[in-house]
Amino acid sequence: MNVLLLRPRPHRETIGLQNVMICEPLELEYLAAALLEAGHRVEIVDLILDRRPLERITAQFRPRLVGITGYVAHVNVVKALAARVKALVPGVWVAVGGVHAEVVPRDWEDPAVDFILTAGGGRTLTALADALEQGCAPPAEGVWNPADPVRRPNAPDLSAPLPWREGVARYRRRYYYMFHRDCALVKTSYGCPYECSFCFCRQVTGYAARPVADVLDELETIPQKEIYLVDDDFLFNEARLAAFCGALEARGIRKRYLVYGRADFIAAHESLIDRLRRNGLRAVIVGLESADDRELDRYQKHSTAQTNEDAVRILQRCGVECYGAFVLGPDWGKDEFRALARWIKRLGITFVNLQPLTPLKGTPEFGAWQDRLIVPAEEFEKWDMAHLVVRPGKLSVRQYYWQMTLLYWKTMANPARAWGMARKYGFGETLKLSLGAMRVNWQYIKKIVRGK
Secondary structure, eight states: OEEEEEEOOOOTTSOOGGGTEEOOOHHHHHHHHHHHHTTOEEEEEETTTOOSOHHHHHHHHOOSEEEEEOOGGGHHHHHHHHHHHHHHSTTOEEEEESHHHHHOGGGGOOTTOOEEBOSOTHHHHHHHHHHHHHTOOOOSTTBOOTTSOOOOOOOOOTTOOOOOGGGGGGGGGGOEETTEESEEEEOOEESOSOOOTTOOHHHHOOOEEOOHHHHHHHHTTOOOSEEEEOOSOSBOOHHHHHHHHHHHHHHTOOOEEEEEEOHHHHHHOHHHHHHHHHTTEEEEEEEEEOSOHHHHHHTTOOOOHHHHHHHHHHHHHHTOEEEEEEEEOTTOOHHHHHHHHHHHHHHTOOEEEEEEOOOOTTSHHHHHHGGGBOSOTTOGGGOSSSSOOBOOSSSOHHHHHHHHHHHHHHHTSSHHHHHHHHHHHOHHHHHHHHHHHHHHHHHHHHHHHHTO
């Protein structure tokens, strides 16, 4: 059957990183590969970039099944999109999925949604398409059944076919992450071996890694030089990383990599980080989270502020860019914001991502902060890791957003930092990123003006 896979455009209220990054929809490429292998016809449409009317898309492709993916901030957007699809294509089935659907499937229940995928990815969607084509009942495994709400474990499928990257060829050169232009995504492992209290990676699936040889085989099929390894934590297993470097060296694969990594691993493996740098490691997104040991303990990071500092220094010595991610505490006052600004400036971190603590459903943090939520759970578009959803303890909402904006200005969005980026990455690339950052700042300024 014809299966249309859609990535939705974020809600206008969502403070989105799409202003500074738009990456390929790898999850849809994996789904498409499984469907194609089973003999179905597939089209991927990225509604972030595609400006064709949905009426034209559905009329041309005539889908029988439409799959829509999204995160928690997309729930209302996806429901509205599903309703539009239903109105345009009588009798069409709509399936939705994504990590939030796997952890909190009930949030996605809607008259326009026929199936909620909770596990299995391409395996489940293919089984669903096969069943619908043959007029059979949908598969019991991996599809949400409100009458049987027990959530089954989501075992990663390491034998899944390689993603169908040709499905997004029309958008390819418009995908990027910060300064990583024409960037391809590769997943080498599933899940995360750690249990930070604010993250629900472990609620989705257990940790499992693909064989290094399989990863290298995939890299050899990708023409792009910029590769974003989207593992929840790529810098984890020392032996596997050494084997990865050895395989890159043996095959002569020369690409540039952006990865996720923990500070404690970086701090303990400087020589390995340097070897990865020689094999193309260009930048690491590091969940530093805080410069305060008490907060790190609360988040179950099993790390320290000194470890964070050591990791940043090692990346700098190795010539690897550090993208520092921080969680801003709801009970912060001006002193805490100023202290973090001083710490970031002292360490010379150029790129930061500031996230107010967001107690997502399915994490231990949600219950701990439920009585202080100021954004209703059903206003999903504001649960974007950028909105303030917990009532501040020391500041008003307006003051909190103002301190966030000041912190961005002091550490990143200022002329001195822009000049340094221009010298390193070029004026054109810096201008594009700066314009995107200005759009994000404008969203925060509107929050300051409104006080909410």
